[in-house]
Amino acid sequence: MYPERLKYTEEHEWLLVKEGRGIVGITDYAQNSLGDVVFVDLPEVGKKLKANESLGVVESVKAVSDIYAPCAGIVKRVNENLFAAPELLNDDPYGEGWLVEIEIGELAEALLTASEYEKFVAEEE
Amino acid sequence: MPFLPHTRAEEETMLKTIGVSSVDELFGDIPRELCLDRPLQLPLGLSEKEAWEEVERLAQKNKHTGQYLCFRGAGAYEHYQPKAVKHLLARSEFYTAYTPYQPEISQGTLQAIFEYQTSICELTGMGVANASHYDGATALAEAALMAVEATGRSKIAVSSLVHPEYRETLKTYLFRRGVEIIELPYQEGLTAVDELAGVLTNDVAAVIIQSPNFWGSIEDLAQFAELIHQQGGLLIACCDPLALGVLASPGELGADIAVGEGQSLGLPLSFGGPYLGFMACQEKYVRRLPGRIVGKTVDRLGREGFVLTLQAREQHIRREKAGSNICSNQSLCALAAAIYLALLGPQGLEEVGRQCWQKSHYAKELLAELPGVSLPFAAPFFQEFVVQTAEAPALINQRLWEAGILGGLDLGRYYPELENYLLLCVTEMRTKEEIEQLVEVWGGVSGGKTHF
Amino acid sequence: MVEKLIFEKSVSGRRGHYLPPLDVPACSVQEAIPAKLRRKKTPVLPQLTEVEVVRHYTRLSSLNYGVDTGFYPLGSCTMKYNPKINEDVANLAGFSQIHPDQPAESVQGALELMVKLQQYLAEIAGMDAFTLQPAAGAHGELTGLLLIRAYHAAQGEQQRDKVLIPDSAHGTNPATASLAGCQIIQIPSNGQGEVDLVALKRVVGKDTAALMLTNPNTLGLFETQIAEIAAIVHEAGGLLYYDGANMNAIMGYARPGDMGFDVVHFNLHKTFSTPHGGGGPGSGPVGVKRKLEPFLPKPVIIYDRQKQRYRFDGERPQSIGRVKAFYGNFGVLVKAFTYILMLGGKGLKEASEKAVLNANYLLKLLSQDYEQPFAGLCKHEFIVTPPKTKEGGIRTLDVAKRLLDYGFHPPTVYFPLIVAEALMIEPTETENKSTLDAFAAVMARIAQEAEENPEILHQAPHQTPLSRLDETQAARRPVLRWKAD
Secondary structure, X not given: OOOOOOEEOOOOEEEEEEOOEEEEXXXXXXXXXXXXXXXXXXXXXXXXXXXXXXXEEEEEOOOEEEEEOOEEEEEEEEOOHHHHOOOHHHHOOOOOOOXXXXXXXXXXXXXXXXXXXXXXXXXXX | OOOOOOOHHHHHHHHHHHOOOOHHXXXXXXXXXXXXOOOOOOOOOOOHHHHHHHHHHHHHOEOXXXXXXXXXXOOOOOOOOOHXXXXXXXXXXXXXXXXXXXXXXXXXHHHHHHHHHHHHHHHHOOOEEOOOEOOHHHHHHHHHHHHHHHHOOOEEEEEOOOOHHHHHHHHHHHHOOOOEEEEEOEEOOEEOOOOOOOOOOOXXXXXXXXXXXXXXXXXXXXXXXXXXXXXXXEEEEEEOHHHHHOEOOOOOOOOOEEEEEHHHOOOOOHHHOOOOEEEEEOHHHHHHOOOOOEEEEEEOOOOEEEEEOOHHHOHHHHHHHOOOOOOOOOHHHHHHHHHHHHHHHHHHHHHHHHHHHHHHHHHHHHHHOOOOEEOXXXXXXXXXXXXXXXXXXXXXXXXXXXXXXXXXXXXXXXXXXXXXXXXXEOOOOOOHHHHHHHHHHHOOOOOOOOOO | OOOOOHHHHOOOOOOOOOOOOOOOOOXXXXXXXXXXXXXXXXXXXXXXXXXXXXXXXXXXXXXXXXXXXXXXXXXXXXXXXXXXXHHHHHOOHHHHOOOOOOOHHHEHHHHHHHHHHHHHHHHHHOOOEEEOOOOOHHHHHHHHHHHHHHHHHHOOOOOOOEEEEEOOOOOHHHHHHHHOOOEEEEEOEOOOOOEOHHHHHHHOOOOEEEEEEOOOXXXXXXXXXXXXXXXXXXXXXXXXXXXXXXXHHOOOOEOHHHHOOOEEEOOOOOOOOOOOOOOOOOOOOEEEOHHHHHHOOOOEEEEEOOOOEEEEEOOOOOOOOOOOOOOOOHHHHHHHHHHHHHHHHHXXXXXXXXXXXXXXXXXXXXXXXXXXXXXXXOOOOEEEEOOOOOOOOOOHHHHHHHHHHOOOOOOEEOOOOOOOOOEEEOOOOOOOHHHHHHHHHHHHHHHHHHHXXXXXXXXXXXXXXXXXXXXXXXXXXXXOOOOOO
């Protein structure tokens, strides 16, 4: 449920670091608690983000959640497929449902490993 | 007591079931020192007949449009409401329902609003409309907040020819939000477009133009759209939907948000309310549009139906992050407008619009022939126009009122620099004879109630 | 769709209303309005005869459920009976056909009605002055917070911009605070469902603008420590705002003004029966203590004793300004005024008494099958949650949808947020015992169905014109208007 290769935040984002770039998404736990996602608002490409800054919003029918940047950096790509098919976030949160790709300036503090995150989620419930 | 059903015996049974000996026990949780120790100092309570007579007595102290001829608009317009409208509004399944939270038993309200949204989109040339707002003034203020959020800018430019009470409302709404308001000057009865270049900078979220403006003149919205779009801001157009049967829609002219007062769509004058604020915008701003929105969907068995949708924008989900705190609409007023538009249809609406400007132009021409009356502006107008007078407006209006005519608005009230200017309104309601009567009494030719 | 859209019924060339012929000499549009300002594309509006329009909306009305249809125990909404006289008084020509800008001498009846209504509301609230301008409860809240900010600013305390809101509050409260440029601090509830005083003491201070409170609160419980709460907030220099959503519980018994509240709003469409209109128009008058009166929205109505005349006064230098055009939802005010005249002081108190009696009776009946998260008596409304079942529990949504099959409007669901699976029930005073008994019997039956045949609940409703609607699809692929093919 929480792939080992990813880093996690307590706000339920995941981060995949690869060659100075980071791909950001929300965890399976997050998509499950939100329910059917109906809309995703993402930043413009080129936007400079601070770590832990809100980079966008995910909306379900009955809830809305801010997405916080797990790293500082510049937005290089956003997943435009989500605009027409927000359900990708529910169906494949770690794959097709990714949100943005960031050129990493610096990682946020206190990122969690998969097992730490799993423990965190268990405690939160 | 009226509307209270229990018999003494039933009440006893109920108290016994609850397990208390008296009703007062049910209020035992209110600390004694906070309890009101005397009866409320209010009327004693009247039978329906007595209440009716008392309220009717107050109504009779007012003079209504059935008793005088109305040549005043200024944000509230006397138009004809087809009789069917009132009859349909009297269906209590409409007026005793709550906001349609349970779509399975609210398809009537939901579909009516969906149809209303469609009509507003058609009239304004916009992609989406909400289920309505309190009134034109509050719709305008919330449109400004919407533009501030959408652009991340903190200045709003508003024409000085937007209804003065709308501008006051705008000020109230924006003040605590730290948004700066820039007022745009007027020239020749129109918003001064020449002086805009320096004012519309790239930190202005939106420019607000009313058309027809408060003085009745039709603004060239396209010019403003071009100027503000060059700076990356939005154009908010405040319109009279009744005029949109004959005038180009704000959408066609480049507006990003269209708002206005829908009272003109056959709603009664009702001393200023309840009225109908409408709000529409380009599709790309739909998630910033405040208020209720109805959308089409399907039920479990695949049948089409309607629900309140995009609710994640709203206060009950977004709480302090919501763009607005509104949690209702003017549902019944929106229904009235929708029925009005359905009865008139496109031809009827165009004809009402044409008659309004034909009759107002006729009145303008006759008035201009009176000595001491001149027309200060040459701008095209719809149903309201300004005349300049040699005689004090108060005297003219006094003479008219004594003859059973409500004359024009003294513009000096809102624009102190305009001395002896009157704003007149002539809708389709006024006949040729009534217009001529206005002119006669105005000119002192007649004491009124007579004919040429 | 049960009924075709009115646009789909339209036939080009039909018409439902005709105007008298134009009787003035026609001038040319071309000359009067330049081409670029004229409409080119005719709007697509319905084209139907009058009878077709009348049938369309009559059929739509039959798809609705109103208070006149049946029991409507929607918590916090006070869906009481709306006396028919209300509709007739608002339609009197002397009210419905008066222009907002007529000479004051020609609207003395309207002004007298408004002044009297202000006085009645002030007496019911225990306040000194009222404005009738706000068009709805949320609009009243905004007005109230702007008044509070203006008051603090006049005391040289601009910095007071924190609004304290209990976690049981309606979402409007935080949204309003934000609209008034304030930050929100949430106050937790204690085990009894009331404001936690220790938490409150921790957060009040020099930056406190106000505490917003509903009393009885959204759990239907009276905040018994209100006097202490008021003292804590006032001592810190803050003010108390009363959200009048639940005023129907205590009319004539207790008054917000006596509890220490400085500003209140009432919902005339709830407490004073004006109806809800399917979502509006409502009315949300705001009352204040004397020290806040100078800040009320302008214009205010004053009585000139010398001339024995009412008139508007716009010379209010400290006013927060207008909150809407003209003077409020006047037609709604006429209805509330009439309602108060008919009930009188004694009748209003009795209405509250019966509202509380009905709620406690129904709570007692329901508590046999449903869980009651807060024990004891309630005021005009209460919260229950669905019983545990073999399957692990039924969802509140299922109970609500199943109620539709039995001909009842469901209660408010999933609110307040601090109770999971909440059903918030407000029967109001105008319902008789048989209705309450019948509703309780159906609720018991649903609880039984949940044990024996849970599927029937999951699939409910079965008897309505449409079954459960897909809100996900509506929000994912929004279709917000009809378009011609």
